[in-house]
Amino acid sequence: MNFQGIYDRIRSIQAPGVTGMDEPREPNPQDKKDKGRSGDPYVLVDPQRLPEFLECLRDDPSLKFELMADLTATDPSKEDGYLWINVQLLSLVRKHRLAVKCLLPKENAVMPSSVSVHRGAQWAERECSEMYGITFEGHPDPRNILLPEDWIGHPLRKDYEFPEEYHGISCK
Amino acid sequence: MGLFEKQFEDNVLTTNVDWLLNWCRLSSIWPMTFGLACCAIEMMAVGCAHHDIDRFGAGAFRASPRQADLMIVAGTVNFKMAERIKRLYDQMPSPKYAIAMGACATGGGPYYKYGYTVVKGVDRVVPVDVYIAGCPPRPEALLEGLMKLQEKIQASSVIRKPIHTV
Numbered sequence: 001m002n003f004q005g006i007y008d009r010i011r012s013i014q015a016p017g018v019t020g021m022d023e024p025r026e027p028n029p030q031d032k033k034d035k036g037r038s039g040d041p042y043v044l045v046d047p048q049r050l051p052e053f054l055e056c057l058r059d060d061p062s063l064k065f066e067l068m069a070d071l072t073a074t075d076p077s078k079e080d081g082y083l084w085i086n087v088q089l090l091s092l093v094r095k096h097r098l099a100v101k102c103l104l105p106k107e108n109a110v111m112p113s114s115v116s117v118h119r120g121a122q123w124a125e126r127e128c129s130e131m132y133g134i135t136f137e138g139h140p141d142p143r144n145i146l147l148p149e150d151w152i153g154h155p156l157r158k159d160y161e162f163p164e165e166y167h168g169i170s171c172k
Numbered sequence: 173m174g175l176f177e178k179q180f181e182d183n184v185l186t187t188n189v190d191w192l193l194n195w196c197r198l199s200s201i202w203p204m205t206f207g208l209a210c211c212a213i214e215m216m217a218v219g220c221a222h223h224d225i226d227r228f229g230a231g232a233f234r235a236s237p238r239q240a241d242l243m244i245v246a247g248t249v250n251f252k253m254a255e256r257i258k259r260l261y262d263q264m265p266s267p268k269y270a271i272a273m274g275a276c277a278t279g280g281g282p283y284y285k286y287g288y289t290v291v292k293g294v295d296r297v298v299p300v301d302v303y304i305a306g307c308p309p310r311p312e313a314l315l316e317g318l319m320k321l322q323e324k325i326q327a328s329s330v331i332r333k334p335i336h337t338v
Contacts, residue, residue: 147289148252155288162288166251169296 001062001096003041009063010043015056017049040099047085047102047111055117057089057098065089065098071114071124073104073132078158081106083132087114104134113139131156178333186332197241197267198325199229201318204240204260208247211274211308215246223311228318237263242321243298244314248276250289254297261298269325271317272300275307282307 001009007021021043027036045053057065070088085102104111113136114121125136126145133154136142144151153160163171180186207215218225225231234240237260249257261270272294275281283290294300301324304317 151289160288167255169251169254169291171251171292 001094003098006063006096006098007041007043009060010057013056013060015060016052017046018043018053019046020044042099042101045100045102047104050085050087050100050102051112051114051117053100054087054089054114058117062094064091064093067092068114068118068120068124069097071121071128073128073134073156075106075132075156075158083109083134085111085128085134109134110137111135112137115139130154133157178329178331180331180333182332190330190332193330194326194328198322200232201228201230201242201269201321201325202232202234202240203230203242203244204237204264205233205235206243206246206260208245208249208253209274209276211246211277214308214311214314215244215273218311218314223315225315225318228315228322230318237261238265240264241268243268243270244273245270245277245294245298245300246273246308248281248283248287249291249294249297250287251291252289254291254294257294258297267325269301269321270294270298271302271304271314271321273304273314273317274309275305278303278305 003023010018021041022037023041024037024039028034054065054068057063067090068087069090070086072086074084074086076082076084083104083106085104087100087102089098089100091097102111109132111134113125115125116138122139122141123145125139126141126143128134129136129139129142130144130147130151131154143149147155148166151166152163165171217223219231219233230242237243241264243261243264245257261268272278276283276290277294280287280290280292284292291297302317302321304313306313309317
């Protein structure tokens, strides 16, 4: 199924939390500021309802997104008040893919964990949590996965400040 | 060398004994099996038949720091690993040597500016004897570094008073 078919199906089964979609488009020749957009089409979802949405897509017989291929986050800029959550879904049975994105406010970066739906989300959420400071509520094992346990700050945030030293080793 | 530690004047006997002891040490530098990143692949190549680090008596890679003389820090050192490196180095018996292999171990390498968890050179954690440039260095460069280390050991004194050079 192509993206339009998937999106129509998501709309017709009324999957929870869907707020919109975006597709790549050509730049507008009249408007110089409109550079267009490349990349994949994606579905925009409310982060607070992401697990329900994923569960709905997993259990739907014609979508069958039974594999969460990836869950990451991005911090586009210091001024922007939002983090992007990017989820890549894959259906091995139906042989199609889907990109899902969520906008999460930086001040209150709390969202429910998707581990109850896709167990493979555990490590991905742990990494997002330590790198971007996102709290995943209901995560069974919310420790750091890559950074040391006592690391201060979230390194992939744009407003991250490098530490002066760590355990007596200079960082500069 | 305990009792004879660096207290004799130069004469035929002591210089020859020193030469012999240094020769023993430099001809059997056993490195520790210790690869952290891509430099370790080059280190493995040095151990294989084509380059053959065994020609210098340094082919016996030991799996325990207690049996090793040389720590080849081959790769990127991050803060989580730095404490383990210090611990492993402390567990090695004296005389012990360390080689910083490649740009990362020497000074942070490509991670110098934005690598938030990369130590900017392993010399901030353990004393380094030889630095090898390259990213990663060729196997020949590691052999060159080993030969430099052998020169350094050859110049050291075990029972003689150390030679003070300016």
